[in-house]
Amino acid sequence: EPEVTQTPSHQVTQMGQEVILRCVPISNHLYFYWYRQILGQKVEFLVSFYNNEISEKSEIFDDQFSVERPDGSNFTLKIRSTKLEDSAMYFCASRGTGMNTEAFFGQGTRLTVV
């Protein structure tokens, strides 16, 4: 069964450092997402990406965040200068189009900022 793959599974970084979270969506999917889940809280939308550009973003997704699909397979989330409050589980998701509305989620990357 096709799946969304995220790497690394756990990343520890120092405050102020840049991190890049990587995702390989399902190959024929066209919509890509990043969500985050702070421990014990709900899943929050960060950004959606379609046709090589951001289609929606939340107020969480400020100038410190960026997304890229550099090579047609990977979908990355970059946090330019991490803060303690960026510590969370980050989920990548992808879905097809039209009636195929199911979003497939990756297993998540746990980011710990120290």
Add this chain to the structure above:
Amino acid sequence: AQTVTQSQPEMSVQEAETVTLSCTYDTSESNYYLFWYKQPPSRQMILVIRQEAYKQQNATENRFSVNFQKAAKSFSLKISDSQLGDTAMYFCAFMKRTGNQFYFGTGTSLTVIP
């Protein structure tokens, strides 16, 4: 704006019994999709069941069924014959038919007791 509310932060059920998880939502949209996602301890989000708002018939997937009340904006999940593997966090989610962003509730932590 779309909001999704899950008023039961924690629930438990005896193995083989039936449990119902509640979800209400608020939207001005008339066409949309509703989902229940399961997040087991492994943390990966897995789609349990999906309902299209324009369909009056309640969706069913094996032991999982929903009670969709569009006028009341209610979307509850019923799990029959509960199994130990059903222990997980369950998230209710909403997506506009014309949009591509999922809105999640705060989740209900379900424990199946042997």
